[in-house]
Amino acid sequence: MTVTIYVPKDAAALALGADRVAAAIEREAAARGLAVSIVRNGSRGMHWLEPLVEVVVDHERIAYGPVKAGDVAALFAAGFLEGGDHPLCHGATKDIPFLKQQTRLTFARCGIVDPLSLDDYRRFRGLTGLEKAIAMAPADIVTEVTDSGLRGRGGAGFPTGIKWKTVLDATGPQKYIVCNADEGDSGTFADRMIMEGDPFVLIEGMAIAGLATGATKGFIYTRSEYPHAIAAMSEAIEIARREGVLGPSVLGSGRAFDMEVRVGAGAYVCGEETALLNSLEGKRGIVRAKPPLPAHKGLFDCPTVINNVISLASVPIILDRGAAFYRDFGMGRSRGTIPIQIAGNVRHGGLYETAFGLSLGEIVDHIAGGTATGRPVKAVQVGGPLGAYFPRALFDTPFDYESFAAKDGLIGHAGIVVFDDTVDMLHQARFAMEFCAIESCGKCTPCRIGSIRGVEVADRIAEGIEPEQNRALLADLCNTMKFGSLCALGGFTPYPVMSAMTHFPEDFSPAPRVEAAE
Amino acid sequence: MNLHVSGDVAARTLAIVTAMKGTEGPLLPILHEIQAEFGFVPQDCLPVIARELNLSRAEVHGVVTFYHDFRDHPTGRHVLKLCRAEACQSMGADAVAARVKALLGIDFHQTTLDGAVTLEPVYCLGLCSCAPSAMLDGEVHGRLDAAAAAELVREARR
Numbered sequence: 001m002t003v004t005i006y007v008p009k010d011a012a013a014l015a016l017g018a019d020r021v022a023a024a025i026e027r028e029a030a031a032r033g034l035a036v037s038i039v040r041n042g043s044r045g046m047h048w049l050e051p052l053v054e055v056v057v058d059h060e061r062i063a064y065g066p067v068k069a070g071d072v073a074a075l076f077a078a079g080f081l082e083g084g085d086h087p088l089c090h091g092a093t094k095d096i097p098f099l100k101q102q103t104r105l106t107f108a109r110c111g112i113v114d115p116l117s118l119d120d121y122r123r124f125r126g127l128t129g130l131e132k133a134i135a136m137a138p139a140d141i142v143t144e145v146t147d148s149g150l151r152g153r154g155g156a157g158f159p160t161g162i163k164w165k166t167v168l169d170a171t172g173p174q175k176y177i178v179c180n181a182d183e184g185d186s187g188t189f190a191d192r193m194i195m196e197g198d199p200f201v202l203i204e205g206m207a208i209a210g211l212a213t214g215a216t217k218g219f220i221y222t223r224s225e226y227p228h229a230i231a232a233m234s235e236a237i238e239i240a241r242r243e244g245v246l247g248p249s250v251l252g253s254g255r256a257f258d259m260e261v262r263v264g265a266g267a268y269v270c271g272e273e274t275a276l277l278n279s280l281e282g283k284r285g286i287v288r289a290k291p292p293l294p295a296h297k298g299l300f301d302c303p304t305v306i307n308n309v310i311s312l313a314s315v316p317i318i319l320d321r322g323a324a325f326y327r328d329f330g331m332g333r334s335r336g337t338i339p340i341q342i343a344g345n346v347r348h349g350g351l352y353e354t355a356f357g358l359s360l361g362e363i364v365d366h367i368a369g370g371t372a373t374g375r376p377v378k379a380v381q382v383g384g385p386l387g388a389y390f391p392r393a394l395f396d397t398p399f400d401y402e403s404f405a406a407k408d409g410l411i412g413h414a415g416i417v418v419f420d421d422t423v424d425m426l427h428q429a430r431f432a433m434e435f436c437a438i439e440s441c442g443k444c445t446p447c448r449i450g451s452i453r454g455v456e457v458a459d460r461i462a463e464g465i466e467p468e469q470n471r472a473l474l475a476d477l478c479n480t481m482k483f484g485s486l487c488a489l490g491g492f493t494p495y496p497v498m499s500a501m502t503h504f505p506e507d508f509s510p511a512p513r514v515e516a517a518e
Numbered sequence: 519m520n521l522h523v524s525g526d527v528a529a530r531t532l533a534i535v536t537a538m539k540g541t542e543g544p545l546l547p548i549l550h551e552i553q554a555e556f557g558f559v560p561q562d563c564l565p566v567i568a569r570e571l572n573l574s575r576a577e578v579h580g581v582v583t584f585y586h587d588f589r590d591h592p593t594g595r596h597v598l599k600l601c602r603a604e605a606c607q608s609m610g611a612d613a614v615a616a617r618v619k620a621l622l623g624i625d626f627h628q629t630t631l632d633g634a635v636t637l638e639p640v641y642c643l644g645l646c647s648c649a650p651s652a653m654l655d656g657e658v659h660g661r662l663d664a665a666a667a668a669e670l671v672r673e674a675r676r
Contacts, residue, residue, distance in 0.1 A: 015645050015660030047647035186603030189644040217542075224550075224587050225643050227656055262543075263550060265585030268641060282545030282571075284584040300542070342647065344608035349647030372609065381604055385641075417605045417646065431607070435641065441584075 002035040003081045006054040006061065008111065010043035010196050011228045012189070017069060018051040024072035025053070032076060042197015044111035045351035046098055054093055057083035063093040098348060098367065103329060105337045106314045107190075107353045110197035116235055118243055121200040127245065129319030133208045134253040141212035142168055145315060147323035149335025153190075154180055154271075154308030155383060155412035155488070157334075157401040160315075163305055166295035167213040170303035175215035177206050178280065178299055178306040181222035181229070182264055182271040185384025187343040187415030191309035193351055195222070195229035198313075199236035200245075203259070205312035207250055208319055209305050210257035218259030219299070220309075221276050224266055234261050268385075268439040272487045273306045275441055286441045287487040308413070310339060331357035334400035344381075344417035345371045361395030364418055375420035379428075379504065383412025385435050386492035388499035389425065408499060410492070425504035429474075430458035432496040436489060446481040447490025453477060454497065464510050471501065471508055527562040530555060535570040545571065545581055549588055558589040593636040594629040596674040599653040602639045605646035614650050614667045615639075621671045635674045 007013075007022040022038055029036040044052060049065035053075075056062075062083040064075060071088060078086040090096055104110075113120035121127065133141050146161025167175060179202065183191040194202060206218045222229060237259060240246045248256045262280055264270050270279045274288035277299050298304020314336065318326045327335045334356035340363060342349050347369035364370070364380055371377055379389040388409035390397065397407050404411045419428075433454030440447045457474045461467050478494035485491040501508050534551045538544050545567070552563055559582050568575040582588045600615050615626075622630055622637060629636040645651035648660030652667075654674055659666070 011643070011658050012645055012648050012660065015643075015648055015651060015658040050648065183644060184642055186642045187605045187646045188642075189646055192644040225640060225653075228658075229644075262546065265546060265550070265587035266640075267585050279546065280543050282543040282581065284580050286584075344605040344646065344649060346647075351647075385604060415605075415646065417608055419608045423608065428604070428607075431604070435603075439641070 002037050004037050004039060004056040006039050006041045006056075008043045008051060009040035009228070010050075010111075010193060011226070012047050013043055013050040013052070014228065016050050016066065020069040021051045021053060021067050021072065024069040028072050028076050034076075034081060036081070039114050041113065042110045042115050043193055043351075044093060044099060045107065045193065045353075046096065046348070047350035048348050049090070052093075055080055055083060057081075061093045063090040063096060064088045065090065098350070098352070101367075102353050103337050103355055104353050105317050105326070105329070106201070106310060107194065107198070107339055107351065108317070109201065110193060113198065115197050115199055115232055116239060118200060118239055118245070121198075125320060126200055126316070127204060127251070129316035130204045130207055130245075130251060132319050133211050134251060134255070138168055138212050138214060141208065141319070144323045145212070145318060148318040148326040149323075149330070149333070150311060150314055150318060150326065151334070151401065152308055153310035153314070153338070153413065155410065160307060160311050163295055163307070164209065164212050166293065167215070167303045167305045170296055172303045174217065174300075174302045175213055176299045176302055176304045177209045177213070177215045177218040177259070178277065178304055179206055179218065179220040179309055179312055180271065180273060180276055180306055181220050181309045182276060183226075183309070183413065184223065184268040184271045185386075185413050185415055187381065187384060187417035188341050188413045189343075189415075190339040190341055190351060190413070191222075192226055192229050194309060194313050195220075195226070196232045199233050200240065201313045201316055202233070202309060203236060203240050203245065205315040206259055207246065207257045208315050209307070209312060211250070211253075211255060213303075213305055215303075215305065216256045216258070218257065219280055220259065220261045221264060221270070221280055222261060223264050230261055230263060237261065267441075268435075269441045269487070269489050272489065275487070277304065277306070284441070286443050287489075289486055310413075329355035331355070331398065331400055332402055334402065338399065338411070338414050340399065341413075341415040342368045342418075343415060345373055345420050346418045347372050356398075356400040358399050359395060360390060360397045360399060360416075361392075363399065363416065364395065368418060371418060371420045373420050373422075375422065377418055378421040378423050379419045379425060379500075381417045381419070381428075381496065382415070383410045383495075384415055385432060386410070386488055386495055387412050387415075388495040389428065389503060390499070391503040393503070408502075409495065425500040425507040426458060426462055426510075429497045429500040429508075430455055430462070432493050432500075433458060436493040440489060444485040444487075444490050446484035447493070450477055450481045450484075450490070451493060454481075454493075461508055462510060467509060474501065527556070527560050528566050531563040531566040532570070535567055539570055545573075545578070549582060549585075553588060557592045561590065594633050596634060596655050597636045597638060598670065598674050599638045599640040599643075601641070601643050601645070601649070601651045603642040603646075605642075606650040609649040610663070611650035614662050614664065617664050618667050618671055621668060635671075
């Protein structure tokens with residue numbers, strides 16, 4: 001009997017040798033005359049166990065990881081095709097606590113299915129949301145999304161349904177759905193994982209958005225740094241087109257929707273929606289002033305829905321299970337689930353989808369299991385390079401949009417990066433300014449020039465030159481950037497800088513410079 | 519890698535632009551294709567692109583120079599990108615970068631004298647849970663330490 005073995009081809013697994021593991025399994029099975037069928041799935045999100053090899057035994061998936069190519073012979077010797085015990089065995093995958101405690105809605109299929117099998121996709125409730133949407137009036141689809149409480153998962157947290165309503169009500173010869181897959185924030189990989197692990201869910205979400213607003217064309221704008229996601233997404237679109245999910249008549253509805261993948265060129269600022277639109281049009285990725293809103297005048301001046309990958313990928317389950325089902329998860333005005341990406345110096349890094357409301361401390365200490373280095377946690381940056389650094393003292397902050405805003409932070413795209421006590425927060429503040437200087441589009445002076453001055457001021461503080469005046473100067477500069485920049489790059493760079501200075505003042509008070517002896 | 523682009527740059531550029539200019543917002547896809555064709559974006563391409571897309575040469579130049587990906591000169595035979603972003607920093611990326619620079623004898627944005635390796639910084643490969651990470655000619659690598667970094671450099675040198 002042929003045994004099915006799952007070896008992920010998610011970029012994180014590939015970066016840790018998954019291709020070599022898959023080849024070794026094939027070699028070893030052939031040498032032993034055993035029949036195996038290897039499925040290259042997405043990642044289950046437990047990245048500390050990658051490459052995570054799963055063997056199907058009695059319809060149960062048994063996990064082994066992290067597997068190196070050199071471990072494969074020993075695994076066969078231990079009888080892993082029958083679920084045999086081995087130091088790398090973790091039992092049934094679904095019972096691993098990190099996975100078992102999650103609420104997987106958006107990522108329900110990621111890591112479970114063959115990403116490019118539309119049959120798999122249908123078998124796990126795929127396309128049911130789209131089928132329901134086809135039977136609904138556009139305004140009813142929009143209402144369903146509005147009622148679900150879904151807010152933009154890119155970071156701004158704007159209600160997705162309101163955006164769709166604006167585009168539905170707008171008139172124009174052509175409307176567009178643009179998916180912002182320009183996931184440049186350090187500590188985030190949810191977009192990449194869904195595009196590599198379950199690309200059809202994004203296609204379905206965008207097709208629903210098209211039906212809801214009257215848009216017939218979609219673009220996924222992603223990063224050149226994501227070659228595996230580009231390949232998976234492009235192939236999935238071709239399959240969807242071939243199978244009639246996309247094209248002149250979506251699932252035979254008589255309504256058209258098609259889409260394509262576009263690749264950025266290494267500019268972080270193109271993750272900002274208006275810069276992204278300019279880039280898609282073939283221009284410099286310069287931020288546009290709003291208004292006009294993209295919903296009125298977006299891509300090529302046409303009404304445009306621009307949503308993050310995770311927002312769009314959450315739509316199919318909302319249409320499938322209903323607004324109330326989704327809305328019942330979460331807290332306050334943050335409804336549904338959020339895929340938290342646990343990264344940096346952690347024992348258990350990966351993707352953890354859960355309802356809003358866990359405290360930061362629970363995430364860092366319990367789910368992530370503290371630091372990989374075993375040293376105490378000093379700071380956690382939440383929300384990417386424009387997110388604030390949180391000290392332990394703020395670990396009781398619940399993970400939702402409003403609670404983080406109330407603590408002068410943001411959840412952004414829900415990436416958290418953990419640092420141990422060896423981190424120098426002045427160095428991190430300087431890096432935030434340096435990154436802003438490298439990536440500024442140049443439109444707003446406070447961002448373009450202020451970030452360069454910010455690096456210089458941080459350097460002066462580090463050198464002990466008039467530290468008190470320079471700290472005041474840095475705070476003043478942050479204030480200017482915050483209120484004088486059009487977009488989040490210049491406007492939010494002050495978050496990491498000011499949070500570092502506020503919560504870790506000791507790092508901003510280096511020993512006074514010793515004057516040269518006379 | 520051709521250090522000197524042969525005289526048919528204009529013809530090859532025209533073929534690419536002609537094939538792609540019908541797409542919506544064609545300039546970035548065209549520039550990616552040109553970089554794939556030549557290894558960089560030669561100056562001689564710009565007038566052809568500008569003419570065919572009915573843009574000014576300055577506009578095309580502006581777009582090419584805006585994006586970090588587009589180069590105006592060839593790279594070494596291999597391109598090694600090291601992630602410099604926060605998640606990788608938290609796991610010692612700075613030390614890995616210092617080691618790689620010392621082994622190669624170059625800084626970021628430089629190419630070794632033998633033309634083997636170009637070293638570039640990258641700000642996030644989406645491998646933040648297995649940091650520090652790197653990309654060698656499109657292949658991703660995670661959980662780098664000094665030894666793994668040295669192995670990458672050996673691989674790139676080949």
